[in-house]
Amino acid sequence: MIFKRAKRQGEQRRIGEDKEPLLAFERVSKFYGPLQALKEISFHINPSEVVCLIGPSGSGKSTALRCANGLENIDGGKVGFSGIEVHQAKTDLRKLRQRMGMVFQNFELFPHLTALRNISLALTMVRKMTKEEATARSAELLEKVDLLDKAHQYPAALSGGQQQRVAIARALAMEPDLMLFDEPTSALDPETIGEVLNVMKKLAEEGMTMVVVTHEMDFAKRVADWIVVFDEGKVIEQGFPRKIFEDASVPRTREFLNHLGWHDLTQPEFESNQPSGLGGTHEGSGN
Amino acid sequence: MTLDWAVVWEHRDRFVDGAAMTLLLTVSTMALAVPGGLILAALRMSSIKSVERAATAFVEFFRATPLILQIYWAFYVLPVTFNLRLSEFATGLVGLSLNVSAFNSETFRAGILSIRKGQSNAGLALGMSNWQVFSRIVLPQAATRVLPALASTWVSLFKDTSLVSTIAIAELSYVSLQLRAQTFRYLEILTAMAVIYWLLGYPQAKLADWIHRKVKVEE
Numbered sequence: 001m002i003f004k005r006a007k008r009q010g011e012q013r014r015i016g017e018d019k020e021p022l023l024a025f026e027r028v029s030k031f032y033g034p035l036q037a038l039k040e041i042s043f044h045i046n047p048s049e050v051v052c053l054i055g056p057s058g059s060g061k062s063t064a065l066r067c068a069n070g071l072e073n074i075d076g077g078k079v080g081f082s083g084i085e086v087h088q089a090k091t092d093l094r095k096l097r098q099r100m101g102m103v104f105q106n107f108e109l110f111p112h113l114t115a116l117r118n119i120s121l122a123l124t125m126v127r128k129m130t131k132e133e134a135t136a137r138s139a140e141l142l143e144k145v146d147l148l149d150k151a152h153q154y155p156a157a158l159s160g161g162q163q164q165r166v167a168i169a170r171a172l173a174m175e176p177d178l179m180l181f182d183e184p185t186s187a188l189d190p191e192t193i194g195e196v197l198n199v200m201k202k203l204a205e206e207g208m209t210m211v212v213v214t215h216e217m218d219f220a221k222r223v224a225d226w227i228v229v230f231d232e233g234k235v236i237e238q239g240f241p242r243k244i245f246e247d248a249s250v251p252r253t254r255e256f257l258n259h260l261g262w263h264d265l266t267q268p269e270f271e272s273n274q275p276s277g278l279g280g281t282h283e284g285s286g287n
Numbered sequence: 288m289t290l291d292w293a294v295v296w297e298h299r300d301r302f303v304d305g306a307a308m309t310l311l312l313t314v315s316t317m318a319l320a321v322p323g324g325l326i327l328a329a330l331r332m333s334s335i336k337s338v339e340r341a342a343t344a345f346v347e348f349f350r351a352t353p354l355i356l357q358i359y360w361a362f363y364v365l366p367v368t369f370n371l372r373l374s375e376f377a378t379g380l381v382g383l384s385l386n387v388s389a390f391n392s393e394t395f396r397a398g399i400l401s402i403r404k405g406q407s408n409a410g411l412a413l414g415m416s417n418w419q420v421f422s423r424i425v426l427p428q429a430a431t432r433v434l435p436a437l438a439s440t441w442v443s444l445f446k447d448t449s450l451v452s453t454i455a456i457a458e459l460s461y462v463s464l465q466l467r468a469q470t471f472r473y474l475e476i477l478t479a480m481a482v483i484y485w486l487l488g489y490p491q492a493k494l495a496d497w498i499h500r501k502v503k504v505e506e
Contacts, residue, residue, distance in 0.1 A: 104408070108409035
């Protein structure tokens with residue numbers, strides 16, 4: 001495995017800063033009726049970067065993620081994905097979405113299909129692979145998330161953590177340039193959170209560009225290259241993890257982190273050979 | 288009072304023909320009313336307001352008026368108003384199908400709406416088209432959920448086909464009532480009619496119960 005991502009805490013330049021951003025939000029606004037869910041938010045993700053969106057429940061993080069691949073319309077500003085404007089009538093959303101994998105809080109595996117078929121469905125229907133090709137590719141991906149033995153199980157027979165790993169494999173099958181994670185561990189039992197975070201960590205190490213909405217502050221601090229803090233539909237602060245977690249400049253950010261019980265500011269630096277299980281500060285409830 | 292059961296046996300061919308017609312009507316009606324219900328359900332979920340309203344009006348009309356009225360309407364009004372002259376069988380089939388389509392559309396709509404949005408989002412996020420998402424993800428899940436309700440509708444329909452006897456379609460009720468008038472053997476003929484309906488209907492009802500128990504969507 002190639003470790004493209006050496007941790008370079010304290011370095012002043014963002015990963016991929018010399019390249020065009022892969023995903024860019026520019027003054028994006030979004031309304032649900034009278035409620036403004038996003039208030040002119042701007043942030044971007046560079047190639048090979050892992051960006052975590054953090055902030056209180058209902059602050060607009062997940063909405064922003066769904067705007068990224070056009071699952072939600074926007075009411076102002078623009079979202080660009082590798083130079084293509086997402087919310088334009090002429091944009092081929094189906095093409096675009098194939099390049100952005102998405103993982104959901106509630107897994108959203110298709111309950112009427114086996115784990116393998118969950119992965120191969122889009123390969124045959126969207127990628128037009130033959131059944132044999134799709135099956136082989138799906139098996140490869142199940143192996144990657146260590147679930148090849150569950151290939152012919154239905155989702156109901158899998159644990160939450162296993163379901164989420166299948167969901168990650170399903171998204172990866174399309175060979176996306178970018179992975180969107182919408183609170184991938186919020187619906188999991190504490191004991192299965194680690195296995196999902198480990199898969200995500202591995203992906204990050206392989207150089208996958210990732211946007212992760214999360215309440216897993218430990219994961220955010222250790223794995224993210226850049227943190228974007230949301231509050232009440234606004235981006236209130238963004239920066240390197242160390243800066244955000246140890247020296248946030250916005251009082252509301254510190255308040256939020258304290259509220260999650262983030263007191264552990266002097267924690268030792270993350271080491272890649274650390275045993276599995278990224279336990280840490282978990283906010284138990286999803287939203 | 289002497290009972291003469293021989294009269295039933297004597298007219299067995301007509302009973303058999305009548306029962307066959309009843310089954311044919313039931314099967315043909317369902318064969319039309321399943322796609323009909325799906326189309327109506329789709330129209331009712333249309334984002335175009337006028338389409339949605341028209342479909343809703345149609346469904347509510349057929350759900351809230353008696354089936355026998357609808358059959359009469361198809362028989363008397365359709366030919367005059369739309370200059371559409373159909374055979375008795377076709378008329379009965381149209382009346383029953385429109386009615387059952389209306390009921391099925393509500394069943395389907397409820398089934399489709401019960402599949403949470405995240406499922407469609409998951410399909411769309413993989414680059415699938417709206418149609419692929421509907422046909423491969425939403426519909427298969429909705430189908431298992433609506434199967435019990437559909438089975439109940441089937442059993443009702445089987446009995447409701449008796450209403451088309453009023454427009455002289457020779458199904459089981461029509462045949463029986465005719466025989467009754469011809470032979471004056473009310474008790475024998477009506478009992479035979481009841482027994483045949485029961486023999487045909489009971490297994491269907493049991494099958495519907497079995498489907499009720501069997502179909503559980505695991506998530």
